[in-house]
Amino acid sequence: MAKFLVTGGAGFIGSTFCDSALAQGHQVLCFDNFETGDEFFLNDAKKTQAFSFVKGDIREFDTLKDTFQKFKPDWVVHFAANADVRRGLERPRRDLDYNTIGTWNVVESARLSGCQNVMFSSTGSAYGEPKVFPTPETCPCPEQTSLYGASKSAGEGIISAYCHGYNLNAVVFRFVSILGPRYTHGHVFDFIQKLRKNKNELEVLGNGKQLKSYLHISDLMRGLWVLINLNPKGYNVYNIGHDDALTVDRSISYIIDELKLKPELKYTGGERGWIGDSPRIQLECSKLKKLGWGTEYSLEQGVRDTVRYLIKNEFLLDRA
């Protein structure tokens, strides 16, 4: 049994991770400010003695440091972030504060408490607009196109320097967009929101041809555990995504089919949905596959599963 401190443990991915760690008999402390997370996602976890949570903000170093000192985790699994890729330019300090300085606060607290193992949820957006597809981990990321990608890339840099300087062990995962139960943000969410307001018309950002890969949360979880169980030394980077990719149009066809709607599609036009939207995201994942990991869900299943979850849990759409 190990002790996991999970930042962002009340969010979509973090709460699913908490449940999976508890199911394996580990002890879990969730550290979250509940900004985008929800206590509802912790209902199962709270039934377990091995679970506790602290309401706190990773931007507040002293609270974070004290939490690490008291809990003495074996692992910090760092999900807390501003995960909203799209609105970075509206609040230009936000990604820096949450994703870069917040990440420094997390690894520094880990170091001071003697916690040696870090898992960091980075992103395929850190590649900016790569020239190579599928994009391997070794692909250079010289030019950032979003503040989100830039802030995560800087977070990766801080973690790698801590690994070299203080002998921490880190696994950095660059995720594609994740789908499935507890999903609360992203294109499926936005399209359903728009259709709730007007079922006859759907605004699509860009030209609908953007080609993106996705991954079901259950496939993601299995991938994370492969590396946590392996616990490799030093600094390690893994892409995690699906071999397949969907155009936005294809994704919409599954969403409206689930909702039994036939809206007229209105495109805003252009290759990108917004500044910083990468028209193509597809990651090369053979490094992780060589360790025995593979996907079980198709992208169509992922999109449909997400829509069904949101229909069943409408309050998540209402609170946005």
Ligand SMILES: NC(=O)c1ccc[n+]([C@@H]2O[C@H](COP(=O)([O-])OP(=O)(O)OC[C@H]3O[C@@H](n4cnc5c(N)ncnc54)[C@H](O)[C@@H]3O)[C@@H](O)[C@H]2O)c1
């Ligand atoms: N969902 C995806 O498709 C995706 C893709 C790539 C990377 N990621 C990364 O995975 C991680 C989890 O994403 P998610 O989709 O679960 O997002 P989410 O918004 O559901 O979860 C983030 C959690 O962090 C908490 N949080 C935010 N700021 C905080 C702060 N300052 N202090 C403490 N807690 C804070 C939120 O309340 C929330 O519970 C993020 O780091 C995100 O960047 C997600």
